[in-house]
Amino acid sequence: MSHKRVAILISGGGSNMVSLVESMTGDHPARPCLVLSNIASAGGLTKAAAAGIPTAVVDHKPFGKDRAAFEAELVKPILDAGADIVCLAGFMRVLTDGFVSQFQGRMLNIHPSLLPKYTGLNTHARALEAGDRQHGCTVHEVTAVLDDGPILGQARVDVAANDTPETLAAKVLVEEHKLYPAVLRRYAAGDRTPVILG
Ligand code: GAR
16 A cells, blocks of 8 residues: 655644654554654654654745745645645644645644634633633644635533633643544545544
């Protein structure tokens, strides 16, 4: 069986990246081919290298507001790695239509809210402010609209009365680590039925 090749894009600690990488063994239909970051000091890069996965960095800062120029560089290692699927895993740059369309139908993102609620940033604080009883995370296919696109899976957590944005983020992250690998496994096998956890 030839495995699907997965490039994972990160900006930070990469805990979701690690859970994806750890899942891609045995009869899993995919394997990691690249971990790519826009931040040279991203902790996830060291973890990926330790796991024997090729890594690359494309710093966004020299490109200023020119997203297209940044993306023209960002795409190169992904194409060089022969990626079939791109997983955004805590990748904190907004991507343009042009970049997204190159990976239409084969790029996934994980977002820390129950979409369509709370696109963008500070999702945990916003769920708390709204008095939500439940919160969670979503994996979706990436389209040109931020945090939009067909939902491929969701996991829920109960919000406790004493939760803070930090405790809630930690609870949601535990679920992210279950949800993203479950969705990727299905997706790589060509099954887009949503995964519902919790
Ligand atoms: C995760 O909670 C992920 O859902 C979130 O960033 C965190 C990355 O953690 N992503 C976004 O907010 C995307 N807009 P990690 O680096 O440990 O995987």
